[in-house]
Amino acid sequence: xxxxxxxxxxxxxxxxxxxxxxxxxxxxxxxxxxxxxxxxxxxxxxxxxxxxxxxxxxxxxxxxxxxxxxxxxxxxxxxxxxxxxxxxxxxxxxxxxxxxxxxxxxxxxxxxxxxxxxxxxxxxxxxxxxxxxxxxxxxxxxxxxxxxxxxxxxxxxxxxxxxxxxxxxxxxxxxxxxxxxxxxxxxxxxxxxxxxxxxxxxxxxxxxxxxxxxxxxxxxxxxxxxxxxxxxxxxxxxxxxxxxxxxxxxxxxxxxxxxxxxxxxxxxxxxxxxxxxxxxxxxxxxxxxxxxxxxxxxxxxxxxxxxxxxxxxxxxxxxxxxxxxxxxxxxxxxxxxxxxxxxxxxxxxxxxxxxxxxxxxxxxxxxxxxxxxxxxxxxxxxxxxxxxxxxxxxxxxxxxxxxxxxxxxxxxxxxxxxxxxxxxxxxxxxxxxxxxxxxxxxxxxxxxxxxxxxxxxxxxxxxxxxxxxxxxxxxxxxxxxxxxxxxxxxxxxxxxxxxxxxxxxxxxxxxxxxxxxxxxxxxxxxxxxxxxxxxxxxxxxxxxxxxxxxxxxxxxxxxxxxxxxxxxxxxxxxxxxxxxxxxxxxxxxxxxxxxxxxxxxxxxxxxxxxxxxxxxxxxxxxxxxxxxxxxxxxxxxxxxxxxxxxxxxxxxxxxxxxxxxxxxxxxx
Amino acid sequence: xxxxxxxxxxxxxxxxxxxxxxxxxxxxxxxxxxxxxxxxxxxxxxxxxxxxxxxxxxxxxxxxxxxxxxxxxxxxxxxxxxxxxxxxxxxxxxxxxxxxxxxxxxxxxxxxxxxxxxxxxxxxxxxxxxxxxxxxxxxxxxxxxxxxxxxxxxxxxxxxxxxxxxxxxxxxxxxxxxxxxxxxxxxxxxxxxxxxxxxxxxxxxxxxxxxxxxxxxxxx
Numbered sequence: 001x002x003x004x005x006x007x008x009x010x011x012x013x014x015x016x017x018x019x020x021x022x023x024x025x026x027x028x029x030x031x032x033x034x035x036x037x038x039x040x041x042x043x044x045x046x047x048x049x050x051x052x053x054x055x056x057x058x059x060x061x062x063x064x065x066x067x068x069x070x071x072x073x074x075x076x077x078x079x080x081x082x083x084x085x086x087x088x089x090x091x092x093x094x095x096x097x098x099x100x101x102x103x104x105x106x107x108x109x110x111x112x113x114x115x116x117x118x119x120x121x122x123x124x125x126x127x128x129x130x131x132x133x134x135x136x137x138x139x140x141x142x143x144x145x146x147x148x149x150x151x152x153x154x155x156x157x158x159x160x161x162x163x164x165x166x167x168x169x170x171x172x173x174x175x176x177x178x179x180x181x182x183x184x185x186x187x188x189x190x191x192x193x194x195x196x197x198x199x200x201x202x203x204x205x206x207x208x209x210x211x212x213x214x215x216x217x218x219x220x221x222x223x224x225x226x227x228x229x230x231x232x233x234x235x236x237x238x239x240x241x242x243x244x245x246x247x248x249x250x251x252x253x254x255x256x257x258x259x260x261x262x263x264x265x266x267x268x269x270x271x272x273x274x275x276x277x278x279x280x281x282x283x284x285x286x287x288x289x290x291x292x293x294x295x296x297x298x299x300x301x302x303x304x305x306x307x308x309x310x311x312x313x314x315x316x317x318x319x320x321x322x323x324x325x326x327x328x329x330x331x332x333x334x335x336x337x338x339x340x341x342x343x344x345x346x347x348x349x350x351x352x353x354x355x356x357x358x359x360x361x362x363x364x365x366x367x368x369x370x371x372x373x374x375x376x377x378x379x380x381x382x383x384x385x386x387x388x389x390x391x392x393x394x395x396x397x398x399x400x401x402x403x404x405x406x407x408x409x410x411x412x413x414x415x416x417x418x419x420x421x422x423x424x425x426x427x428x429x430x431x432x433x434x435x436x437x438x439x440x441x442x443x444x445x446x447x448x449x450x451x452x453x454x455x456x457x458x459x460x461x462x463x464x465x466x467x468x469x470x471x472x473x474x475x476x477x478x479x480x481x482x483x484x485x486x487x488x489x490x491x492x493x494x495x496x497x498x499x500x501x502x503x504x505x506x507x508x509x510x511x512x513x514x515x516x517x518x519x520x521x522x523x524x525x526x527x528x529x530x531x532x533x534x535x536x537x538x539x540x541x542x543x544x545x546x547x548x549x550x551x552x553x554x555x556x557x558x559x560x561x562x563x564x565x566x567x568x569x570x571x572x573x574x575x576x577x578x579x580x581x582x583x584x585x586x587x588x589x590x591x592x593x594x595x596x597x598x599x600x601x602x603x604x605x606x607x608x609x610x611x612x613x614x615x616x617x618x619x620x621x622x623x624x625x626x627x628x629x630x631x632x633x634x635x636x637x638x639x640x641x642x643x644x645x646x647x648x649x650x651x652x653x654x655x656x657x658x659x660x661x662x663x664x665x666x667x668x
Numbered sequence: 669x670x671x672x673x674x675x676x677x678x679x680x681x682x683x684x685x686x687x688x689x690x691x692x693x694x695x696x697x698x699x700x701x702x703x704x705x706x707x708x709x710x711x712x713x714x715x716x717x718x719x720x721x722x723x724x725x726x727x728x729x730x731x732x733x734x735x736x737x738x739x740x741x742x743x744x745x746x747x748x749x750x751x752x753x754x755x756x757x758x759x760x761x762x763x764x765x766x767x768x769x770x771x772x773x774x775x776x777x778x779x780x781x782x783x784x785x786x787x788x789x790x791x792x793x794x795x796x797x798x799x800x801x802x803x804x805x806x807x808x809x810x811x812x813x814x815x816x817x818x819x820x821x822x823x824x825x826x827x828x829x830x831x832x833x834x835x836x837x838x839x840x841x842x843x844x845x846x847x848x849x850x851x852x853x854x855x856x857x858x859x860x861x862x863x864x865x866x867x868x869x870x871x872x873x874x875x876x877x878x879x880x881x882x883x884x885x886x887x888x
Contacts, residue, residue, distance in 0.1 A: 649880050650764050654815040661777070661808065664784035 001056035004045045005071055005124065011038040012117025019109025028099040031109045032092040035116045039085035039092070042120045046078035046085065050494040057126070070127040070189060075497040076262070077123030079338060080254045082494075083345045084123075084247040086480070088116045094353050094473025095239045097466065098360065102237075108148045115141035115243065122251050128178045128188040135174070139167045142248060145240040146232045159231035166228045170218035174255065177211030180204070181263060193263050205264055209271050212259040213278075220252025222312060223282040224622045226305045230289070233301035234365070238356020241297060245304045246349035246477075250341055253311055260319065261502045269420055272319030276424055279312025280431045285590070287438035289620070291445070292584045292591060294576040296355045296365040299446055300348065303391065306435055307344040311337045313428050314406055317413055317421075322503060324418040331499050331509040332519060333409035338495050339488070340402035346480045347390035347399060353474035354384035358450070360470065361463040367446065367576035372455035376463045379471045381451045386478040388443045390485065393436055396532030398484035401517075404526065405510070407432060408519065441583060449576045456570040486532045489515055577616060584616070592621050675723040676795040679840075682719060683802040685712035686836050687778070690809040690829050694770045698759040699821045703748045706825050709832055710740030716839055720796065728847045736835075739854045744828065747861050751821055754872050758819055765816035773816070774809050781805035788841075796840040803840060806833030820868045820878040824861065831857050 015034030022030040045056050053075060061068035073081065095104070095112070104112070118138035125131035147160045182188040184204065185196035197205065218225035229249075233241045256275065260267065286305030293299035314337025322330035357380040358373060359365045374381040390397035393404075410432065413425040455461040465471070484491065489512040496510065511518050516527035584591060598613040689709035693702050714736035721729030752758070765773065781804035789798055810829025813822060835853070838845050845853075868878060875882050 650815055650818075653811070657808070657811045657815050660811065661780055664804075665780060 001045050001048060001054075001073075002058045004041045005056055005058045005073070007041040008038045008045070008120055009117065011035075011041065012113055012120070015113030015117070016110045019104075019111075019113050020106055022109070024103055027106070027109045028096050028104045031104070031113050032096050035092045035113050036089050038113075038117055038120060039088045042081050043085035043089075045073060046082040047494075049073050049078035050075055050082065050497050053497055053500075056124075058124075064129060064133060067127065067129040067188070069130050069133075071121070071124040071130065072126035072190070073124040075501045076257060077254070079342070079494065079498045080123040080250055081120055083250060083342055084116070084119045087243060087246045087345055087349045087477070088119070090349060090473045090476040091239050091242050091353070092116075092473070093476065094242075094356070094470050097469030097471075097473065098237075098239060098356065100467050101360075105148070108145055111141045111144035112240075115145060115248075119243075119247050119251065123254055126190045128182050128190075128193075131190075132171075132175055132178070136171060138248065138251070139171060142240070142244060143167070145243075146236045148237050148240065149235070153235075155231075156235045159228070159235040163228040163232040166218050166225060170215035170225070172215070173211045174215030177208045177215070177259070180211070181208050181259075190258075190263060194265065197264050202268070205267060206271065209260055209264055209267055210274075213256060213271075213274070216252040216255035216259070217278060218252075219255070220249050220308050220312075221282075221301075221305050222252070222278050222308060223285045223305060224626055226282065226286070227620060227623050227627060229305055230293075230298045230301040230620070233304070233352075234295055234297040238297070238352055238359060241301070242349045242352035242356070245301065245352055246345040249304060249308055250345060253308065253315065253337075253341060256312075257315060257502065266319065266322060269320050269323045272316045272323060273420065273424065275312055275316030275319065276428065277316075279309045279314075279316055280428060282306065282309030282312060283431050283435045284309070284438075285622075287435045287442065288583070288587045288590055290442040291438045292580040292587070292593075293442070294367045294580070296358065296367055296370075296446060296450060297352070299367075299442055300351050300355060303439065303442060304344075304348060306439065307340070307348065307391075310403070310406060310432065310435065311341045311344070313337075313431070314340060314409065317409060317425070317428065318503070320421060320424070321413055324421065326413075326418075327503055328509050328520065329409060329412045331503040332405070332412060334499050334503060335495050335510050336402055336405035336409045338498050339491060340399075340406060342491065342495075343390065343398040343402045343481075343484055346477050346484060347387045347397070350383060350474055350477040350481060351387035351391065353470070353477065354380055354387060357466040357470050357474065358384075358463075360466045362457075362459040364457070364459050367450045369457040370450040370455075370460045371453045371457075371570065371573070372460055373451045373463055376455075376460075377465045380466055380474070383471065383474045383478045384451060385447060386481050388447045390481040392440045392443050396485050396528060396535050397481045398488070399481075401485060401488045401526075401528050403432070403436065405517075408526075438583070441580075445576050445579045449574060449579055453573050454568065454570045456573070456575070486529055487515065488517060488528055492517065590621060592619070592624070593617060594619065671723075675719055678719045679716060679723075679795060679799060682712050682716040683799040683836060683840070685709070686716070686832060687802045687806050687809075690806045690813075690833070691771065691774050693822075693825055693829060694774055694809060694813055694816075695767060697761070697763075697767070699752045699755075699819065702822055702825050703745055703752060706748075706828055707741060707745040709829070710736060710744065713832055713835055713839075714741060716836065720839060720843060724843060726843075732845070732847055732850050735851060735854055739858055740828075740832065743858060744861050747865055748821065748824070751824075751865060751868055751878075754869070755878055758821065758878055760817055760819055760822060763817050770812070770816050773812055777808040777812060778805040781808055796843055799840050800837055803833050803835075803837030806830075806836060809833075818879050818881055820871065820880060823880060824864050824868070827864075828857065828861070 011034045015031050015038065018030040018034055019027055048054070049056055056071075056073045058071040059068065063069045114137060118134045118141060121134040122131065122138060125134050143160060143164050146163055147156065150156050150160070181193055181197060184200050185193045187193060187196075214225070221229035233245055236244065260271065283306050286302045286307075286309055289302035290299050290306060293302060314333050318330045318334035318337065321327075321333060355365065357377070358370065361377055361380070362370060362373075364370065386397065390399040393399040407429065410425050410428050413421050455463075492510055492512045499509070509520055511520065513525045515529040516525040518525045584593060593616050595614070595616045598615075600610045602608040602610040686709050689705045689712060692705040692708075696702050696705060714733045717729050717733035717736055721727065721733060763770070778801075782801045785801045785804050788800055807830050810826050810831075810833055813826030813829060817823065817826065872878055
């Protein structure tokens with residue numbers, strides 16, 4: 001297994017170097033080859049670790065000076081490595097197709113391989129320096145990838161700056177927290193830190209956890225540190241958005257679990273209540289924005305904040321229940337959270353790649369400009385449809401299973417008779433319900449307006465199927481949505497070994513019962529396979545009945561959403577803006593959209609309107625209310641500082657003289 | 669009057685001259701006058717070294733004295749000559765701090781120097797040591813020239829005043845710095861003046877003035 005870990009690092013390095021050296025045409029193939037090689041090697045190690053429970057280790061002093069590199073992959077890390085490896089493989093295939101018309105530049109080829117490799121190594125890092133090295137490498141490489149299209153518009157550059165600032169603030173707080181922990185425990189290896197952290201003062205442990213939580217939450221895109229997410233995900237190339245949203249964001253969750261549970265060994269309930277509150281806020285805020293966004297990729301990005309919020313709720317609940325002594329329910333919550341994280345990676349990867357295909361075919365990601373894509377690009381649209389069904393948690397795809405398990409764990413938490421959870425759990429259940437509804441609205445809008453109906457612009461009119469490899473890459477993930485939804489028992493063993501690394505006494509809360517899932521301490525089983533079978537059967541029945549009935553009556557075909565009208569133009573159909581308008585009205589206080597209505601009149605008369613223009617722009621309330629004041633304060637202070645530093649040599653010399661006199665007088 | 673007290677009086681005279689020249693440099697406006705104050709200060713510094721050498725029977729100090737005459741009395745003022753000729757009308761018409769206020773500041777700085785050096789003066793007995801405040805005051809006034817004057821020539825003179833002050837303190841405290849170190853220091857200063865002269869000449873060629881305020885723009 002150690003050899004395979006070396007193979008991951010080496011083939012990642014080879015991919016980065018190959019991306020730099022290869023000629024333009026071969027570049028993407030070289031990078032994809034080595035990235036897939038690294039991913040498959042990592043997947044092999046990770047699956048082995050998850051199955052056997054043995055850890056894979058690698059320690060060398062050859063790479064980093066002074067401290068060396070320490071890798072140790074346990075089951076928790078292995079899950080994240082496996083997810084990253086699967087997503088990276090699909091994205092690499094997709095990228096080969098994508099680069100047929102958008103050749104990959106030298107720097108992005110190098111950054112792509114580096115990004116994937118560093119994401120594969122972060123969960124395996126077992127010392128502070130190794131971890132921070134891989135973490136920073138990941139941040140820098142992803143930043144370079146966000147900047148891929150920097151020439152296209154200033155938005156790209158602004159998104160990259162937002163991302164860089166927030167991710168660096170996060171990295172700083174993580175580094176600070178880990179360094180404090182390392183100093184107090186007397187070693188920078190994770191094993192030493194885990195052994196000695198219990199003897200630290202409680203307030204110091206809390207401080208370390210909060211520092212790490214801040215940093216990892218900013219990477220995970222948790223509200224209010226999510227501001228970079230919709231910007232960077234929307235402006236980066238879709239393959240990169242898919243990697244960031246389906247793999248990188250997860251590592252924030254990994255960090256919270258690693259520091260909170262492994263290194264600090266769990267903590268008091270207020271830690272986990274904080275995590276739950278962040279999760280609730282993130283889930284609701286993200287889903288409201290997703291429901292009202294009209295930019296397809298922004299919508300997906302906000303939905304990432306929403307899903308990560310759900311995972312945060314799950315791990316927070318697990319921590320809370322575990323700190324109040326309900327180990328088995330804690331294990332269930334953790335199981336549900338990890339399962340949802342895997343599912344989110346799969347369906348969000350699918351959706352981002354399919355959205356990339358749409359952007360590739362039409363050149364726009366504005367839902368108001370799309371429409372009618374289903375008949376023009378059926379395969380890519382079907383893939384998007386699979387992602388849509390999965391993310392709205394409809395059976396028989398994967399989102400349903402994990403959200404159902406999450407709901408179960410929250411309801412079980414209710415019965416735990418601890419006052420905190422009695423108050424919190426209904427809140428979480430409500431958040432889950434609201435989020436589910438809003439997500440459904442968001443994706444009905446995305447699919448109904450974007451893919452069905454009439455094309456609303458010449459760009460959508462002229463769309464055609466993207467290159468085959470793009471569909472293959474996205475299809476790999478889409479088929480995983482089906483597999484995980486229909487046969488979740490495949491994941492039970494793997495997820496149980498993850499849960500056991502954290503909830504050692506929880507045991508295997510979820511077990512396979514035939515093809516169904518059985519939860520110990522609860523009656524009955526949960527059988528997604530049967531549900532899927534029932535759904536398919538009933539669909540076949542409906543189709544059969546329709547066929548029988550249609551023999552007797554003539555079929556009349558009319559355009560969709562036509563309300564029976566004869567003539568229907570694109571201007572008469574629902575747009576994404578109009579679809580989301582009621583929701584925007586309901587959540588006006590949260591969204592605070594800026595609207596402008598521009599009416600021009602014909603001639604002198606006020607009664608004859610020539611044209612009306614209505615525009616609405618949804619900003620981010622946090623950006624305006626939390627970040628802008630900070631910026632303006634910093635700018636004001638910086639302007640004050642200009643009084644000190646105004647370029648006059650005499651003033652600088654006077655500082656020197658003043659300092660000299662002061663020293664002479666006071667430091668005799 | 670013994671030899672000793674004569675030497676003490678002479679030392680006081682030469683060190684006082686060094687300080688006085690610093691004040692003169694602050695008082696005069698014309699570049700030519702400022703440079704001549706510097707020249708006199710160089711000679712006074714050399715005389716201090718010579719008196720110390722005779723008093724202590726140190727022939728090497730006499731060599732130092734000769735070096736100081738050559739560099740600070742002759743060579744450096746000569747190097748200034750060309751700069752002064754570049755812009756003969758150049759004078760401190762509008763200093764950052766006006767002349768009367770500058771002189772008051774010089775008085776205050778001298779007091780500061782006396783206050784600051786009291787521990788040194790009181791800890792060791794001996795005539796040369798009691799004169800150390802003169803050197804400190806020269807350093808502070810030189811620094812003040814840097815702050816309060818605008819012209820490039822005044823700036824360079826200010827720098828050299830600081831150097832002369834440090835040289836005086838070193839001479840009085842150690843009763844003779846080793847010749848090698850003195851040689852190194854003095855040649856360093858000579859080199860600095862040569863480089864600064866080149867820079868100032870270029871500045872004049874580019875901007876047509878010798879005013880430091882024209883260099884105020886900050887680069888982004």
